[in-house]
Amino acid sequence: MPSPGSAPEPDPTAPATGPAAGPAAGPATIGTVAQAAGVSRATVSRAFGQPHRLRPETVERVRAVASELGYTPNPVAQALSTGRSGNLALVVPDIANPFFPPMIRAVQGQAERAGYAVFLGDADEDPNREDVLLTRLARQVDGFVLASSRMSAARIREQAERRPLVLVNRDVAGIPRVLIDTAGGVARAVERLAELGHRRIAYLNGPARSWSNTQRLKAVRAAGARFDVAVVPLPARRPTFEAGRQAVPELLGSGARAVVAFDDLVGHGVLAGLGERGLSVPADFSVVGCDDVLAAQAYPPLTTVSARSAEAGRAAVDLLAARLAGTSTGDVRLTLETTLVPGATVAAPPHRTDPH
Amino acid sequence: MPSPGSAPEPDPTAPATGPAAGPAAGPATIGTVAQAAGVSRATVSRAFGQPHRLRPETVERVRAVASELGYTPNPVAQALSTGRSGNLALVVPDIANPFFPPMIRAVQGQAERAGYAVFLGDADEDPNREDVLLTRLARQVDGFVLASSRMSAARIREQAERRPLVLVNRDVAGIPRVLIDTAGGVARAVERLAELGHRRIAYLNGPARSWSNTQRLKAVRAAGARFDVAVVPLPARRPTFEAGRQAVPELLGSGARAVVAFDDLVGHGVLAGLGERGLSVPADFSVVGCDDVLAAQAYPPLTTVSARSAEAGRAAVDLLAARLAGTSTGDVRLTLETTLVPGATVAAPPHRTDPH
DNA sequence: TTGTACGCGTTATCAC
DNA sequence: GTGATAACGCGTACAA
Numbered sequence: 001m002p003s004p005g006s007a008p009e010p011d012p013t014a015p016a017t018g019p020a021a022g023p024a025a026g027p028a029t030i031g032t033v034a035q036a037a038g039v040s041r042a043t044v045s046r047a048f049g050q051p052h053r054l055r056p057e058t059v060e061r062v063r064a065v066a067s068e069l070g071y072t073p074n075p076v077a078q079a080l081s082t083g084r085s086g087n088l089a090l091v092v093p094d095i096a097n098p099f100f101p102p103m104i105r106a107v108q109g110q111a112e113r114a115g116y117a118v119f120l121g122d123a124d125e126d127p128n129r130e131d132v133l134l135t136r137l138a139r140q141v142d143g144f145v146l147a148s149s150r151m152s153a154a155r156i157r158e159q160a161e162r163r164p165l166v167l168v169n170r171d172v173a174g175i176p177r178v179l180i181d182t183a184g185g186v187a188r189a190v191e192r193l194a195e196l197g198h199r200r201i202a203y204l205n206g207p208a209r210s211w212s213n214t215q216r217l218k219a220v221r222a223a224g225a226r227f228d229v230a231v232v233p234l235p236a237r238r239p240t241f242e243a244g245r246q247a248v249p250e251l252l253g254s255g256a257r258a259v260v261a262f263d264d265l266v267g268h269g270v271l272a273g274l275g276e277r278g279l280s281v282p283a284d285f286s287v288v289g290c291d292d293v294l295a296a297q298a299y300p301p302l303t304t305v306s307a308r309s310a311e312a313g314r315a316a317v318d319l320l321a322a323r324l325a326g327t328s329t330g331d332v333r334l335t336l337e338t339t340l341v342p343g344a345t346v347a348a349p350p351h352r353t354d355p356h
Numbered sequence: 357m358p359s360p361g362s363a364p365e366p367d368p369t370a371p372a373t374g375p376a377a378g379p380a381a382g383p384a385t386i387g388t389v390a391q392a393a394g395v396s397r398a399t400v401s402r403a404f405g406q407p408h409r410l411r412p413e414t415v416e417r418v419r420a421v422a423s424e425l426g427y428t429p430n431p432v433a434q435a436l437s438t439g440r441s442g443n444l445a446l447v448v449p450d451i452a453n454p455f456f457p458p459m460i461r462a463v464q465g466q467a468e469r470a471g472y473a474v475f476l477g478d479a480d481e482d483p484n485r486e487d488v489l490l491t492r493l494a495r496q497v498d499g500f501v502l503a504s505s506r507m508s509a510a511r512i513r514e515q516a517e518r519r520p521l522v523l524v525n526r527d528v529a530g531i532p533r534v535l536i537d538t539a540g541g542v543a544r545a546v547e548r549l550a551e552l553g554h555r556r557i558a559y560l561n562g563p564a565r566s567w568s569n570t571q572r573l574k575a576v577r578a579a580g581a582r583f584d585v586a587v588v589p590l591p592a593r594r595p596t597f598e599a600g601r602q603a604v605p606e607l608l609g610s611g612a613r614a615v616v617a618f619d620d621l622v623g624h625g626v627l628a629g630l631g632e633r634g635l636s637v638p639a640d641f642s643v644v645g646c647d648d649v650l651a652a653q654a655y656p657p658l659t660t661v662s663a664r665s666a667e668a669g670r671a672a673v674d675l676l677a678a679r680l681a682g683t684s685t686g687d688v689r690l691t692l693e694t695t696l697v698p699g700a701t702v703a704a705p706p707h708r709t710d711p712h
Numbered sequence: 713t714t715g716t717a718c719g720c721g722t723t724a725t726c727a728c
Numbered sequence: 729g730t731g732a733t734a735a736c737g738c739g740t741a742c743a744a
Contacts, residue, residue, distance in 0.1 A: 029720090029721055029722090030721060030722065030723095031721080039730080039731085040730070040731045040732070041721090041722080041723095041731090041732095042722095042723085042724085042730070042731060042732080042733090043729090043730060043731075044722095045721095045722065045723060045724090046723095046729095046730085049722090049723075053729075053730095054729065054730080055729060055730090058729080058730085072495070073721085073722075074436075074495055074720090074721050074722070075495050075496050076432060076435045076436045076441065076495065076496055076720090076721080076722095077436055077720070077721035077722045077723090077736090078721080078722055078723075079432045079722090079736095080430075080432050080433055080436050080720090080721080080722075080723095080736050080737065080738090081721075081722040081723040081724080081735080081736055082722080082723060082724090082736085083736080085432065085496075087475075087496075090476075094461070095457050095460050095461040095464065096457045096458050096461050098454065098457070098653065100457075101451050101452045101454070101456075101457050102452050104451050104476070105450070105451040105452050105478050108451065108476060108477065108478045109478065109480075117475055117477075117492065117493060117496075118475065118476060119443075119473055119474065119475055119476070120460070120464060120474060120475070120476040121464065121473075122460075122461050122464045122465065124465075136473065137473060139428070139430055139431050139432060140431050140432055140441075140443075140473075241652050241653050241654075242652070265653060268653060268654045268655050269655075271655040272655040272656075272657075275655055275656065294653065294654055296597055296598070297454065297597050297621060297624060297650065297653075297654070298597075298624045298650055298653070298654030298655075299624050299625075299627040299628040299631055299654075300628075300631065301628075385736090385737055385738085386737060386738060386739095387737080387738095395714075395715085396714070396715045396716075397715090397737090397738080397739095398714075398715060398716080398717095398738095398739080398740075399713090399714060399715075400738095401738065401739060401740080402713095402714085402739090402740095405738095405739075405740095409713075409714095410713070410714080411713060411714090414713080414714085429737085429738075430736090430737050430738070432736090432737080432738095433720090433736070433737035433738040433739090434737080434738060434739075435720095435738095436720050436721065436722090436736090436737080436738075436739095437719080437720055437737080437738045437739045437740085438720085438738085438739065438740095439720080
């Protein structure tokens with residue numbers, strides 16, 4: 001391809017521009033520019049990478065020629081030569097879960113601002129797919145942001161050994177991590193329900209391997225004990241609208257008249273299930289969500305816990321960028337506090353339905 | 357780095373393995389494997405890329421050695437050598453808009469199945485940022501999926517010249533495109549409203565540069581004419597919940613008692629604005645959304661138009677993959693039909709409020 | 713079937 | 729300051 005029928009004498013000094021010096025034989029390379037500008041390839045390289053090491057007039061001339069030829073450094077070649085690709089990868093359990101898009105958006109934006117492009121991977125809530133994605137992407141990426149990982153701590157550590165890795169909502173010692181501490185907000189929610197007179201509430205679990213779920217369950221239980229509220233944990237599920245909807249029968253059978261759902265998606269599912277059975281919220285049943293992802297998207301506003309997922313994404317990228325730049329300190333564990341976001345789905349329990 | 361203090365005589369034939377034959381001086385390369393397996397680097401390359409051109413036993417032996425050394429072909433080097441990176445890029449106007457996540461997810465999944473990794477870019481509804489993203493990514497990508505592009509047709513054509521490009525929800529002749537034809541569903545919505553007795557409806561515009569918006573506005577107008585319903589178009593906005601909420605005053609002032617919103621997000625915003633004013637849906641006002649993205653996420657279910665964004669994403673990747681594989685036909689224009697999805701937000705207009 | 717040798721586009725090292 | 733030139737890791741005509 002490079003030389004379909006060129007000179008008989010392959011001159012090793014010539015940059016092998018193919019057919020003589022055609023004005024545009026494919027995208028301009030560093031060699032093309034060097035030749036046209038009458039300098040060496042090294043100089044061209046410097047004109048872009050280290051202008052201060054060159055005479056100003058040289059820089060200008062080279063750049064002029066370059067832009068005239070439409071030359072842009074080939075990132076792939078740069079990557080091979082330097083070992084740095086200028087790319088990051090973000091891996092999440094489920095892009096379609098509304099908790100993630102704001103974070104994805106934030107990560108992409110912040111990464112771009114720092115000069116990185118970002119790969120996106122969807123692990124489909126599967127630890128193995130997560131692992132596969134990471135190994136597949138590792139070679140063409142400078143670092144990872146791994147959100148709500150479902151992998152084992154050991155697996156995470158292995159991956160972190162190959163490439164710089166920053167976690168979001170996953171607490172593994174030694175690995176830089178950004179944690180959205182929903183415990184505070186969730187506890188406040190339980191307190192609020194207690195104030196309203198609830199003496200028995202349910203917690204609708206999210207994914208079993210989820211750090212967030214573990215944290216929330218723990219917080220609900222602790223708050224329940226503190227405020228004298230019985231807590232009924234309901235089986236773990238994928239965090240979806242459907243899951244919430246289908247959990248309603250169990251929910252009603254639990255004797256509770258209030259529920260803290262793993263997240264807003266599940267919460268809205270519960271709303272749907274209750275609505276279909278003719279129950280009204282919050283008169284007959286109180287529902288608290290988590291992550292505050294649907295309040296700005298759907299009506300009615302769910303009483304929920306703020307999430308700050310975009311902030312978390314930005315912070316993660318900053319941490320990663322710092323680590324890649326060598327500006328890193330030891331064991332980083334960043335925590336984002338949360339609060340209860342008042343909505344329209346919480347009230348006192350109905351009177352007569354309290355046989356306990 | 358490669359040879360801190362090795363032999364004085366640089367032997368050009370030797371693969372330059374650095375310090376003699378250290379078992380693990382960095383990740384194994386093709387040279388390491390070749391040496392360990394007693395074959396040439398070409399053979400190792402073929403063992404992975406073209407096994408059929410090798411004796412089965414050779415393939416096996418090489419692969420054994422490779423996996424023992426933990427060798428994996430370096431994708432960056434492969435890309436530089438072949439010109440193909442095995443990467444795609446997906447660019448969307450706004451990741452956080454719930455219309456896109458399902459599509460993003462689908463694209464990522466389908467791409468992975470076809471052996472591609474995917475970059476994700478968020479253009480923030482800005483044509484210029486879109487252009488920047490495309491040029492920035494072009495060199496490390498084999499092709500693009502460009503969704504709901506806000507760029508001019510000319511710009512799109514230019515970009516398509518540099519890399520294979522498939523459009524979603526944008527109709528540019530000559531460029532392969534996947535179109536979700538919501539016109540049918542929207543027309544059906546207007547018809548339904550007419551059946552219920554509405555004689556005046558509003559259309560709440562989305563982004564001005566959006567193909568989808570143009571299409572929907574046209575469809576609403578045509579259907580309005582056909583079914584004897586006056587159509588009041590309301591100013592264009594970013595397609596957000598807030599935009600819908602803030603449009604409610606104008607909406608109420610329009611004299612209409614039903615609205616077709618650009619999408620579900622805007623529709624839910626309208627729901628919120630109406631709710632805050634004490635109006636109930638659908639008794640006092642009918643609301644129709646579009647894209648069917650929140651029905652499976654939020655309650656109550658909005659009457660809307662099916663979107664099939666995931667299908668569109670998959671189709672786009674298939675088209676792109678075919679084009680990259682050379683299995684492409686001429687001008688491709690794929691259309692996905694839609695239907696009206698019954699919800700709980702549409703009813704006959706209130707009696708007395710019809711001074712027209 | 714397998715090995716040789718060169719090119720892919722850049723950066724980095726070392727002279728000049 | 730600037731120019732040769734060797735890596736970077738791999739694919740692939742061409743030759744054997």
